[in-house]
Amino acid sequence: MIKKVFFVLSFMFFSYGSFAETIEIQMLNKLGKEKMVYSTKVAKINLNDKIVWKSVSKGHNVEFIGMPDGVKKFKSKINKDAEYVFKKPGIYLYQCTPHKAMGMIGIVLVDGDKSNLKKIKKVKLYGKSKKVFKKMLKKL
Numbered sequence: 001m002i003k004k005v006f007f008v009l010s011f012m013f014f015s016y017g018s019f020a021e022t023i024e025i026q027m028l029n030k031l032g033k034e035k036m037v038y039s040t041k042v043a044k045i046n047l048n049d050k051i052v053w054k055s056v057s058k059g060h061n062v063e064f065i066g067m068p069d070g071v072k073k074f075k076s077k078i079n080k081d082a083e084y085v086f087k088k089p090g091i092y093l094y095q096c097t098p099h100k101a102m103g104m105i106g107i108v109l110v111d112g113d114k115s116n117l118k119k120i121k122k123v124k125l126y127g128k129s130k131k132v133f134k135k136m137l138k139k140l
């Protein structure tokens with residue numbers, strides 16, 4: 001009986017996990033009082049989810065600057081929507097290349113895995129992004 005329940009539960013778990021989602025983040029010149037900003041700074045997603053960064057305001061892009069081991073660098077074109085499917089758990093840190101000193105950075109946390117946090121904290125950040133990064137860490 002217990003074995004059967006376990007089997008059914010694990011089946012439910014795995015089938016639930018197979019529905020990958022698409023999350024949209026807007027790249028904006030202005031959001032409330034903030035300038036040059038991603039609409040979601042810390043995105044917590046599941047493995048195999050996709051993020052689409054919408055080029056709502058012009059002049060932005062997405063450039064990975066910290067990823068889990070083995071993940072290749074990703075850099076999108078300025079003024080274009082970008083999309084990426086996250087196939088490895090961990091923390092991903094990215095910036096907007098033209099506005100990296102203006103605090104335009106973002107974090108994606110995949111599957112709640114913070115095992116590469118130490119490495120992420122060592123990534124070189126510019127100007128206002130240092131302060132923004134510290135605030136974002138509290139939301140992880």
Ligand SMILES: [Cu+2]
Nearest residue numbers: 060096099104
């Ligand atoms: Cu930007």
